[in-house]
Amino acid sequence: MTIFLIGHDFKYETEATVKLFFPAMRFAFCTEDAPCAGDFIRTVFTEDRILVETSLSGVRRLREASLSPDGDKHAAEHTLCRTLYAHLTEATGVTPPWGMLTGIRPVRMLTAAVEQGSTLEQAAAHMQQTYLVSEKKLALAKATARVQLPLLQGLAPDAISLYISIPFCPSRCSYCSFVSHSIAEAGELIPAYVDCLCREIRIYGELIRALHLKLDTVYIGGGTPTAISAQQLAQIMDTLQSSMHLDGIREYTVEAGRADTITREKLEVIRRYGADRISINPQTLNDAVLRAIGRKHTAQQAVDAFLLARSMGFDNINMDLIAGLPQDTPDSFRNTLDRVIALEPESVTVHTLTLKRAADLYAQGERQIANPAAAMVDYSSSCLPA
Ligand code: SF4
CATH class of the missing domain: 3.80.30.20 (tm_1862 like domain)
Structure with a gap:
């Protein structure tokens, strides 16, 4: 499958999100807009919008999202991943149980937030809203964090x-x-x-x-x-x-x-x-x-x-x-x-x-x-x- 990255350099984040739906597929990456005969995922940044277009088994779909005008790179990356995630959820019928989370141990995200002053409930709510984690996995992450936190908090500096x-x-x-x-x-x-x-x-x-x-x-x-x-x-x-x-x-x-x-x-x-x-x-x-x-x-x-x-x-x-x-x-x-x-x-x-x-x-x-x-x-x- 070909992944087009047009007008941005979020290759790692794009690939990680796509892999949630196509875990062992190999991808070719293209930074030039060009016609593509086979399956493809095209991600395009314009001045104020993100376009995600897919052609999967001959079915084409298009989705758009607005980019925040302040130019924040982290926000742009998140908007891209979220738009791509929503698009691929619809296109494939797959809802990953850990949502958009990739490359991090979910429990680490919770325990880190608690170390910085959040309650476990606040940290879990943030994780669910930001990364669309399922209720079942959220409950598992919280239960595991409850076991780990006393051990981490007992660590000497x-x-x-x-x-x-x-x-x-x-x-x-x-x-x-x-x-x-x-x-x-x-x-x-x-x-x-x-x-x-x-x-x-x-x-x-x-x-x-x-x-x-x-x-x-x-x-x-x-x-x-x-x-x-x-x-x-x-x-x-x-x-x-x-x-x-x-x-x-x-x-x-x-x-x-x-x-x-x-x-x-x-x-x-x-x-x-x-x-x-x-x-x-x-x-x-x-x-x-x-x-x-x-x-x-x-x-x-x-x-x-x-x-x-x-x-x-x-x-x-x-x-x-x-x-x-x-x-x-x-x-x-x-x-x-x-x-x-x-x-x-x-x-x-x-x-x-x-x-x-x-x-x-x-x-x-x-x-x-x-x-x-x-x-x-x-x-x-x-x-x-x-
Ligand atoms: S490190 Fe583990 S997975 Fe790799 S070859 Fe050894 S036993 Fe197998």
Whole structure:
């Protein structure tokens, strides 16, 4: 599809709004007005108006809005997005549940407004009026904010969180757009990476002491931190322990990630160095879906990894799932979630699949994944309390 941007430079905002309706479609952008034979979205700024014209499957539509005369760029951007959003809602029959919100965690918007003096109700009303968020999602965002606010308000001004990345995985998942390398291709880099990381951890330890900061949480993520050997993981966690004050931190997480990397030996390392939370991330417990996304482990291996961790005394385990994976269906997702809940992890995180340019699936032109993610997310909301 071609997107015309005539007389303005709001490319990012235009694309983000269009993607709400065409999530995995690729676009060509054109800043010159020209005839177009296929589907297109034309956005035009004149001196005092915004015109949005679409041709979708041969049906043409036009919408106009007035531009504020004061030339305010932020207001112009918002008017463009709102006009485009209203136009595409009508043209496609789709009403995105999070309204026009893109590129921001909705709850962050609420908690930031509360930090600046609004009440939660005022912040939520503003979010709904400005971004047209549905009642259901607004209620979810408020419930989540109510959980988060006491934690955020309890943060000392000198508190910091540390994130350590281990950018290696046993193989690359087809939906992945993270900075991570498959061990088959880049495994020889791991020893040097671990050495450099340990050097950096020591430098950060000195900085934290010099600046009198207080470490509040640590998260070792990736990639897949357990993709490296138990000895390499121990080297990193030992360096962390000797470089920073870990006593009294509120949470210390290691993302154990993929089931095919989790061993008793690595879990022992994690426990020995004091991490009190792990995340085991099957994404799905459907073997066909696991194969479709390029995972090399089975659902049973993910369950076994969880049971092993539990038997070793881990009492704070998160499990990540993704709604909308290729070949997944609402029934199979429901089955996955029910099995995960039956394991009684302390938390479950449900992500929604987003294909970004770095993902193999995106490169393969996977644009119209049959994506019943909304039904999966609804089911998750109904069985997982905030
Ligand atoms: S486990 Fe995560 S980081 Fe690793 S390839 Fe898969 S999606 Fe990417």
